Amino acid sequence: xxKNISNLxxxxxxxxxxxxxxxxxxxxxxxxxxxxxxxxxxxxxxxTPSYNKLIISYDLKKTNFKEVxxxxxxxxxxxxxxxxxxxxxxxxxxHENFSMDIKRLEEILKLSREKILENFLNKEYxxxxxxxxxxxxxxxxxxxxMRAQRLETPRVKVPKGSVALTExxxxxxxxxxxxxxxxxxxxxxxxxxxxxxxxxxxxxxGDTVVFKEITLDQYKNYNE
Amino acid sequence: xxxxxxxxxxxxxxTTFQDKGRDHLYHIGIPFSGAMDNRNYLIANKLVNNNLDSxxxxxxxxxxxxxxxxxxxxxxxxxxxxxxxxKKDTEIxxxxxxxxxxxxGDEINIISxxxxxxxxxxxxxxxxxxxxxxxxxxxxxxxxxxNDGKKLDVGQRINLKKINSNKDIKKTNYINTKxxxxxxxxxxxxxxxxxxxxxxxxxxxxxxxxxxxxxxMRLEGPKIDNIVNTNxxxxxxxxxxxxxxxxxxxxxxxxxxxxxGGYPKIGVVASVDYDRLVQMSPGSKIKxxxxxxxxxxxxFKLYEMETQNLLSQI
Numbered sequence: 001x002x003k004n005i006s007n008l009x010x011x012x013x014x015x016x017x018x019x020x021x022x023x024x025x026x027x028x029x030x031x032x033x034x035x036x037x038x039x040x041x042x043x044x045x046x047x048t049p050s051y052n053k054l055i056i057s058y059d060l061k062k063t064n065f066k067e068v069x070x071x072x073x074x075x076x077x078x079x080x081x082x083x084x085x086x087x088x089x090x091x092x093x094x095h096e097n098f099s100m101d102i103k104r105l106e107e108i109l110k111l112s113r114e115k116i117l118e119n120f121l122n123k124e125y126x127x128x129x130x131x132x133x134x135x136x137x138x139x140x141x142x143x144x145x146m147r148a149q150r151l152e153t154p155r156v157k158v159p160k161g162s163v164a165l166t167e168x169x170x171x172x173x174x175x176x177x178x179x180x181x182x183x184x185x186x187x188x189x190x191x192x193x194x195x196x197x198x199x200x201x202x203x204x205x206g207d208t209v210v211f212k213e214i215t216l217d218q219y220k221n222y223n224e
Numbered sequence: 225x226x227x228x229x230x231x232x233x234x235x236x237x238x239t240t241f242q243d244k245g246r247d248h249l250y251h252i253g254i255p256f257s258g259a260m261d262n263r264n265y266l267i268a269n270k271l272v273n274n275n276l277d278s279x280x281x282x283x284x285x286x287x288x289x290x291x292x293x294x295x296x297x298x299x300x301x302x303x304x305x306x307x308x309x310x311k312k313d314t315e316i317x318x319x320x321x322x323x324x325x326x327x328x329g330d331e332i333n334i335i336s337x338x339x340x341x342x343x344x345x346x347x348x349x350x351x352x353x354x355x356x357x358x359x360x361x362x363x364x365x366x367x368x369x370x371n372d373g374k375k376l377d378v379g380q381r382i383n384l385k386k387i388n389s390n391k392d393i394k395k396t397n398y399i400n401t402k403x404x405x406x407x408x409x410x411x412x413x414x415x416x417x418x419x420x421x422x423x424x425x426x427x428x429x430x431x432x433x434x435x436x437x438x439x440x441m442r443l444e445g446p447k448i449d450n451i452v453n454t455n456x457x458x459x460x461x462x463x464x465x466x467x468x469x470x471x472x473x474x475x476x477x478x479x480x481x482x483x484x485g486g487y488p489k490i491g492v493v494a495s496v497d498y499d500r501l502v503q504m505s506p507g508s509k510i511k512x513x514x515x516x517x518x519x520x521x522x523x524f525k526l527y528e529m530e531t532q533n534l535l536s537q538i
Contacts (some may be wrong), residue, residue, distance in 0.1 A: 006411055006412060006467070006488070007357060007409070007517050008411075008462060008492060009409050009462060009464055009465065009492030009493070009494070009495070009520075010409055010492070010494055010495050010517055010520035010521055010524060011462065011495050012462045014412050015351075019457070021457055030283040033251065037248075037251075044248040044249060045399055046247055046249070046251075046462075047246065047248075047250065047251055048250040048251055048459075048460025048461070048483055048484065049459070049460075050458055050459040050460055050484055051457050051458065051459070052457060052459075053457075053459040053460060054460070055250075055459065055461070055462065057250070057462050059525050059527055060495050060521065060528075064521055065517060065521070074457060127483065129458075130251070130252055130253050131250065131251065131253040131460070131482070131483040131484035132253060132366065132458070132484040132485065133253055133365060133366060133482055133483075134252065134253040134254045134363075134365075134366040134483040135252060135253050136253055136484075138228045138458060138484075149453055149454070149455055149470075150454075150469070150470070150486065150487075152469070152470040152471050153469065153470075154469060155472075166455070166486070167455065167457075169458075174253075175365055175366055175367070176290075176367075177366075177482070178439070178440070178482075180469065180486075180487075192253075192366070194356060194366065194367065194368045194373070197356065198518055199311030199359060200252060201252050201253075202281070
């Protein structure tokens, strides 16, 4: 359930489902997201579900905070529509060319490179949400001893394909973009395809993935 | 092949096609995009008798130098822009907010924006562009939109698929006003910052950094001290959100922003001030002023009425 609704600026509702991150809270968020998306309320122009929040943005020319809040408070979220979750294998190369933050991670986690990779690879992760940049999936949960904070100053450019970590989460940079996560490796996989307007994302909330290590040669030959 | 087209002699620094942008896509990570300065975008279209949601060429700092081939067409430039129009025998200094008729062989040379960032070039007609998710707006980070999602490039040819039959010349006396303060609404993590940090945010000046683009505006100035946590669980963003990462320097989300972010939100720029915010060039000083939600809503209504008035007079 939504614990609290407040305003984010003058053109969005901030729906708070709690502070914990787990599948059960995330499913609640998705349920609201799907219900509101289906109903197409006049003026709502975007919905952003995340781990435990739902941001509802609206066109201030058509509606306002009071109206949208009233609407959201009075809807009954239907049971989540089956999202056809998939299981996927993600090839990742952790060669020093790609693992830009391995030294930082070794220091923060007090683990060797080998141990960090062993902890990260060949485990199942759940996709909580997509966004930040087009198609970027956010996975969880990393083991307790693998959790590091974001960089103090985000990088202006993180290379496309970077597989990165922060706290209990991992993600994939689908494009070169600014970003503050700890970069561990790089995948040659195309995770976002804008030519597929219906389904541009390879990975969607609810999917499960496993990262499999590949060598630099395999990486270079991957798309040939 | 169309016989009416533009050729790019010099593309300029950040020249893209933009329109009203695309919505209902935040959940897959695709931002609004669209013209950064919405009011100047609308005026540009109105000056050349276009539909208000038509595509225009947006440029930043140095604009494009363009050669036109084809039958007569109107063009107009909005913003605070220095440009010239070169005809067969003469070159005239262009004025913003006036439409001009150009013909085969004429050139438009947009030299630069003046103490501002974005300018708009509208042509009276319709560019032949690819639409993705109902918009031709170019998002260069995700390579979405027309022109393969890339900035316009030298030597490129851009076809027009329609030229407006209405070739009335139009003019307006609009002046881009500068405002002293950018008004903000308290952010959802306002209480993460120390009393001193909050005071710094509202009382000190910040400088727009040169590391600013269509995605975000980075600010430099006194550090804003966070006393709770410098990270939050990543969650949705909207344009105008001011995030403060651990280094204490605020970043304001702009039209091509990331849809999700994990830095605490100290404030959100009021919608009424967005068009003017994006025009603040690197080196400009910004001071924030707090307003409440109801004032922000009223001010936006007034701003929108003013925009509609301006448009109706053209």
